[in-house]
Amino acid sequence: MEALKMENITKIYPNGFVANKGITFSVQEGEIHALVGENGAGKTTLMKVLFGMEQPQEGRIYVEGKQVKITSPLDAIAKGVGMVHQHFMLVPSMTVAQNVTLGIEPRKHGLVDNEACVKMTQQLSDKYQFGLDATATVSELSVGLMQKVEILKALARGAKVLILDEPTAVLTPQETKELFEQLKLLKKSGHSVIFISHKLEEVMELCDNVTILRHGYCNGSYPISELDERKLSRLMVGRDVILKIEKPDPKPGKPVLEVKNLEKLSDEGKVVLDHISFTIREGEVLGIAGVEGNGQNYLSDCISGMQKYDGGDVLLNGKSISGRRISDIRRSGMSHIPEDRMTVGCVSTMSIMDNVMADRFDRPENMKGIFLDQQKAIAQTDALIKEFEISCDDRSEEIRLLSGGNIQKVVVAREFTSGANFVLANQPTRGVDVGTAEMIRKYLVRQVREKQIASLLISADLNEVLEVSDRLLVIRQGKIVAAFSKASMVSEDELGEYMLGIKTMTPDEMEGLL
Known part of the structure; x- marks a missing residue:
């Protein structure tokens, strides 16, 4: 049975930009259906139309065979369509139960029945084997568990169709595997999932069918069994995409960036960078992997001059950046691709x-x-x-x-x-399609090799960090917990174990690798 159908959807913005042109897209009950395409292909707009955030000029939407008009996100939720956004919409200071039941709380004598909220949330978590503690505070959860809370929020509101926008962007391989198991359970229970991702290997592993958008048009829907990653990427971008980067071995020169015993406290006084030290030389890319929120952004901000550090020092081309203006640091040889482009x-x-x-x-x-x-x-x-x-x-x-x-x-x-000789690249390909990601990665490697500049790559995409980096460090709770002289020495799964704290290296094991 068709859980959902979008028929002949056309959306044109006031400036004349045609985001969607005559797109027809359907999802069966109990199906995981991928929606893929380059950036600007129209995926986001199509899902905004489905979730009531945008109104199309033409087209119809059917839910369980009945034509509906979805006027707002609340209306979408009432009609059984839920959306889990890439950036979580949780209240960190509240519990899992409070987040899940926010706005739909059971009441007793006119007041919120907290006990019933916890019971309802725990039952829902247990039913789908999410392994959540309904009484836990959201701010204390891992990113993987926060993702589950978001999904639970949609399920608690009766969602039969779930839109997941880049759900694995910040998850480790282990967390991704766990999420996939739970999505398969949802599928078995009759739910339908629209899975938006730029990670083609995940689309191939998880999904039943895929719809490809290109330049605002539908470029066809296919059973996953008829495709491989190369065919899928060709349908998305119109050419073969090289999924492996060929690069000559590095020839490291003199030090460009030296981080010495760096310490940083958060505004609340918590240690977020704990005596971090490493050196990056000419002609090499040093990669840093870690679960989101383990100090990577503080490290990036301290190196770029956006935040002051509380101990240690950062040297760029032999000179300390401490107390210097960002414009001066850039003139001294730094370029910066920040995590938040907007x-x-x-x-x-x-x-x-x-x-x-x-x-x-x-x-x-x-x-x-x-x-x-x-x-x-x-x-x-x-x-x-x-x-x-x-x-x-x-x-x-x-x-x-x-x-x-x-x-x-x-x-x-x-x-x-x-013209800089040091590139600080923080999540340089987050949220971009496979073709754009390929271009950015290859350009970074070429710049480093041909111009003998240095780069620090901070990325949540483990495939990227392994492909692009020459050397590799793992950060956890503000400390360097593993170091590899060659990125090729470690697999994604092993890297995930260091990121989650299942494995760690001693200072002696990391001697000479920083």
Whole structure:
């Protein structure tokens, strides 16, 4: 039986951009159906239409064979459609039960019945074997457990169709495996899952069928059994995607970045970086793997100058960055691809050209008297739009109007061409499609090798960190707990064990590897 059908959906935004054109998409009861496509292909818009966040100009939606009009997310939930967003929408200070029952709490004598909330949540968790403690505080949970709380929230509200947007983006291999087991249980109980992911190996492993979107159109639906990763990537991007990066062995030169005994306390006084030390040399990529929230972002912020550190030091090209302005640190040889491209990586209301020129508008070679040389700025921006294949109307378009992947391409294009000899890349391919990810990874490796620059890669994508890195460190609870002289020495599963604390190395074992 068809659980859901979207028929001939067309969505055109006020600026004339056609996000979806005549898309028909259906999901059977008890099916896990993948929705894939490049950034800007129309996946997000189609799911916003399904979840009532956007209204289409044309098309119809059917739930269990009946035509419905979904006017808002609340309306979608009432009709049995739930969505688990990539960025969790939980209240950290509340318990699992309070989060799951928020807005639908059982009541007793007009007041919230906390006991009933806990009982209802625990029963639901046990039914689907989620292994959650209904009384636990959300802030104390691992990322994998938070993901389950989000799914439980949707199930508690009666969702029969679940939309999961990049659900494994921040999970270890072990947590991903566990999530997949639970999704298969949901499938057995008659639920339908729409699985949005850029990780094609996961799509192949988990899903029954896949629908591919390309440039706003449906490029077909296929049984997974008829495809492999190469065929699927070709259908998505129109060409073969190289899933393995060929790179020459590194020839490390002199130290570029030296992190010495770095300490950092959070605003609450908690130790978030605990005596971290490592060196990155010319011609190499050092990768850092870790479960989200184990100090990676504090490390990135301290190295980039966005936060002050409380002990130790960071040296860039032999000079301490302590107390220096971000602009001075960048002039000393650092470029920075931040995790949050919208808040830190760009100015959303400025044009593509203004964002590209943001770090170089005052360089003498780009000036005409005291003003920016417009012709040079236009030439540089147009060249980068072409080289990085940025899909846009033109250089004057506001960056916020681009898809997430194309915004990332603008940020990456600026940072890779800044002239720096050290690239700090924090989640450089998060939320981008397989074709864009391939381009970013290959460009980073090529820059490091050809120009003998250094790079620190922080990534939750273990395939990426293993493919791109030369050396590899694992961070857990603000400490380096494992180090590998070659990334090829460790598998994804073993890496996951170090990230979760199942395995750890002694300081003696890591001697000489940092």
